Amino acid sequence: MNSLELSSLYQLTMVRFRLLLREPEAIFWIFIFPILLAVGLGIAFRNRPADVLQVAATTAQLTQALNADKGLTAATMDEGSGAHALATGSILLLAIQRPEGVAYKFDDTNPDARTARQLVDRAIQTAAGRREAVRAENELVHETGARYIDFVVPGLLGMNLMGSAMWGLGFSIVEARQKKLLKRLVASPMPRWQYLMSFLLSRLAMLVVEVVVFLGFARVAFGVPFRGSLLQLGLLCVMTSMAFSALGLLVSSRAKTMEAASGLMNLVMLPMWILSGVFFSATRFPAAIQPLVLALPLTAAIDALRGNMLQGMNIGQMITQVGILLAWFVVPFAVSLRIFRWR
C-alpha cells in the first residue's frame, strides 16, 4: 500500500465519491435534472420571431395587396364567412371592398387587431400608389443577456448548488447516524474533523463537474453569456457550495432520522426557492421583507452569479453578497461543530 492508500482523509473522501456515484438517483438530481429544467424553461420562454398576423379580404385584389406585406398573411372570403372567422378568432381583421372605398372590420380592444389595422391600411394605400413622405429604415436588435433564459440560468445554478450541497451532506450524515456508523467511526481512531472535511473535499470535486456540465450546456444550447471572469465565477460557485454545505451540516447535526432531516431540509430550502429570485427577480417582493430576502444565502449567491455572468461585475463590486455567503459558511459551520451528535 502506498502512503495515499493509508491516508484516512483520502480514504474517507474516496468513500464519499464511491457512495455518490453508486447512487443513480443522486446522479439524476445533480447532473440531469438542472439540464432538463433549463431545456424546459428555454423552450417555454424562447423569444419568438415577430408574429405574422392573420387577416382576410373580400376580393382577390385586396388579398394580393395584403400578402405583399411581410407582417400579414391574407385569405379571400365573403363577408359572411369572414364575420364568422373574426368571431372565432382565426383572423384578426376583415377588409371589405365597398363602392366608396374599403371598410375594416376588427375588434379595437385587441392590440394585435389594432396592429393589423395599421399594417392592412398601409398595404392597401401602398398598393393604391401612396408614397411615403419620409424614407424610414428598420435596424433590429436582439440582445443576448436580456432574454429570460439568460436570467434563469444563474438562478438554476444557484438553486442546484444549494440542493446538491445540502442533500449531499445532510442525507449522508443522518443516514450514517441512523445506521450507527457514526458511532462506529468515533470508536475508531479516525480524526473527527477529517470526516467532515471529506464531505467538503468531495463536494468541491463534484462541484467542478456539476458546474461545468450545466454551464457548458447553457452556453452551447442557449448561448448564455459569460461577461465576467470565469475564475471569479468558479470562486463564487465554491463559496456558494461551501455556505450551503455548512447549512446542510447544521441541519443534520442533531437529526436522528431521515424523516426529521428531510423536514428540516425542506423547511430551510423552500423559502429560498420562492424568495431568492431563482425564476423571477427577488425585487418583486414588498420593500418591508427585502432586508430578509437579501440576507438569504441563495439570494446573495444568485445575485452574485448574475452580476458575474450577465453584467460582468467583479467580486470587488459584489462585496455585500460575498460577505453574506462567507457569513453563512462560518456561522453554521462553527455552530454545527459545537452541537454535532456523533452517536
Next chain:
Amino acid sequence: MDYGLSSQTAKALASGPSLMLRGVRKVYGDVKAVDGLDLEVARGECFGLLGPNGAGKTTTIEICEGLTAPDAGTVELLGLNWRAGAGELRQRIGVQLQETQFPDKLTVEETLRLFRSFFKRGISVDESIETAQLEEKRASRVAGLSGGQKQRLAMACALVGDPELLFLDEPTTGLDPQARRHLWDLVDRLKQAGRTIILTTHYMEEAERLCDRVAIMDHGRVIALGTPQQLIATVGGEDIVELAVGSADTSRTVVDAALLRAIPGVQSLVVDEGLHRLSVSELHTAVPRIFAVLREQGLHLSEFRTHSASLEDVFVRLTGRNLRDE
C-alpha cells in the same frame, strides 16, 4: 498468520490488568443502567459479560470503549484512561458494536481499507480478510452479505488495527446456529493468539464455550463472577430436572416443595409459573424418587426433561427468572 504477535509482545512488556473498572455508575433518567461495577480483566483473558437484555452489558462495554462517560468511578484500559490517553487507546483497542450497518454500496475490501487507514499500525487488509474468512466476498458489496458475513466484516474492522484489547458487543445475536459456530471458531483463533477479548452475550452456551471468566449481570450489577465451571458448580448439582404437573381432579399444579426437597440428591428447587426446576446431584437415583412422590400425591406429569447444569441455571438460581424471558 501472525495476528496477535504484537499483543503478546505488549503482554510481555507490561503486566497488570488489561481492563480495570472501579465503582462505575451510569444513570439514564431514573434507570440505573450500571450500578457500582468493579471488574478486572487480565491480559490474554477472554472475559464475558452475561445477562438478559437491559442488564447493563452494552452500557458497561460502551463505557469501557470510551463511547459513554460514566457518572462516577474509574475506568482504566492498558494502564491508560479515556481522559488523558484517548488518542493512544483508540489506536490500541478494537471495537465491534451492536447493530453497526456499514454502507451498503461499499465492498468488503473498500470498507476494510477505510478502517485500516485510521490506524497508524496494524495488519494488512488482506490479512484481515483472511482472518475473517471473507476471501470470496472481498469484492462484494455489503448489501449482498449474509448476516454472519456482515458480522465477520464488523469483526475484521475491529481487527485491522491489530488491537491488544478487543471488545465484541453481542457478536452472534441474530445469527443462525451455523453462522454462530463459525464466529465462535474465529473468536477461538483470536484467543489462541493471546489477545484480550471482552464480549457481551445473552447466550449461555456462547459464554461457556468462549470465555475464560464470566460476569453475570442483572439490573446494572454483577451478581456472579468466575469461570463457567465455578459458576455452574454453585448450582449444587450436575444435572437439572424440569417438570410440570397437572392432576385429574383438581387444578393444583404446584407440588409440595418440602416433599421434593426431602428427596436425597435434590440440592435446590425453584418454581416459576408452575415449572419446577430442581438441581440434582445423583440423577439416576433421584428421578425414580421424584416419580414416586408425584404418584403418592396423585399428580400426573405434563412436562419432564433433564439437562446438564449450565450458566442458564446459575442465572435462574440467582434471580428466579429465565435469561431469555425478557
